[in-house]
Amino acid sequence: MKMAKENNVKLHGMWASPYVKRVEIALKIKGIPYEFVEEDLVNKSQLLLQYNPVHKKVPVLIHNGKPICESLVILEYIDETWKNGPPLLPQDPYKRAKVRFWTSFVEKELFENLLLVARSEGEAQEKAIKVVFEKLQLLEEGLKDLFQGETYHIDGETMGILDIVLCSLFGAHEAQEEVLGVKFIDPEKFPLVCSWVTALTEVTAVKELRPPHEKLVAVLQFIRQRALQASAA
């Protein structure tokens, strides 16, 4: 009989961080028990600084005492280490490449520009909003290819790394709309993206991990105010 490998999993994170949310969703989907350590990002723990000296950021996953940093790196690590749960990536190398490509796209092109929208106003914000719409259009086109090639389907319960990353960005789209006054997840402009995001928000793991709407609105307002004050100074 095989001895079960000791599996001690800790996650250092912060309740409102979308990057941390990605890791939580992955752990839940795989059915991996873990201890969540809430970090105060204004007063980071010694442990966090020790585990992530290079970036000093959350999330950090600690598996049997060994730290792994950067959410996308953590997701791949989880998939490669816990092979029993549902896979976070397809098997076929070409499909994996497509998923990784679009994950990188969402991370670099959408996330970054949405952050810009949140942190700016006036003309700068209008410019950033335009860029987000352009990137969403590219994603909408890309989804046609992904769904057609059967790299993808939404069945309401499974999620892979691309689903997780997109959900961590737009899962809170209602809070984003309320604070920023812009509707990005527009069913008329981006029907595929919209139906996908909607389906993802219904997945059990996502529902269980979503913070209350008012709290999300409050934290987004706080981030926005702080950024606007900093740029005005």
Added chain:
Amino acid sequence: MAEEGVKLFGTWASPFSRRIEVALKLKGVEYEYIEENLTNKSPALLNYNPVHKQIPVLVHNGKPVAESFVIMEYIDETWKHNPILPADPYERAMARFWAKYIDEKFWPAAKKVLVTKGEEQKGVIDEIQQQMKNLEGELKEKKFFGGESFGFLDIAANIIIWLVVAQEALGMEILNEEKLPILHGWLQRLLNDAVFKECVPPKERHLDFFKVKFGSSIASK
């Protein structure tokens, strides 16, 4: 009319397309190389990478893959001999972590150092040297980041070669044996490797490239 074989769209001076050349040569994969002119991109490139319109793009049996790390992982998963990533998931995570660091922190700083001067440039140089010290912490006494032979992270770190050529072309002091002995030693081993050395731009042409493009914006020491 199935398209067969492997094509690589790249440019001679791009560290990103050179990474793919290393990976393909390491695996002994035969490929057709297409040199792109980035001021006049081919319809084929625009067709294969409509999202970013960038090189490198690998086309395998007619199917395109873009983004250098995505391509490297694809190559490793498709041609399984001479693995580029280590077998152990934790070591794979470390390789991916530092590769990401190189592209997201080191590369922007390396580009910035070429277009800044005076105090601002000094600040960027300090930043780059700190980044390279961090990388030395990952390398330690190993021959390569990948161990006995080079791997994913060594290939990703090829940008350091570009920095070293740039510093020679423009009279900067950033990476030398005194300041960064571990990385300096690694660099010599990498440049002496039979496969790797075929995949760097020809030195003279590369020096000229930096002198012509950035020569006037660097303040003299």
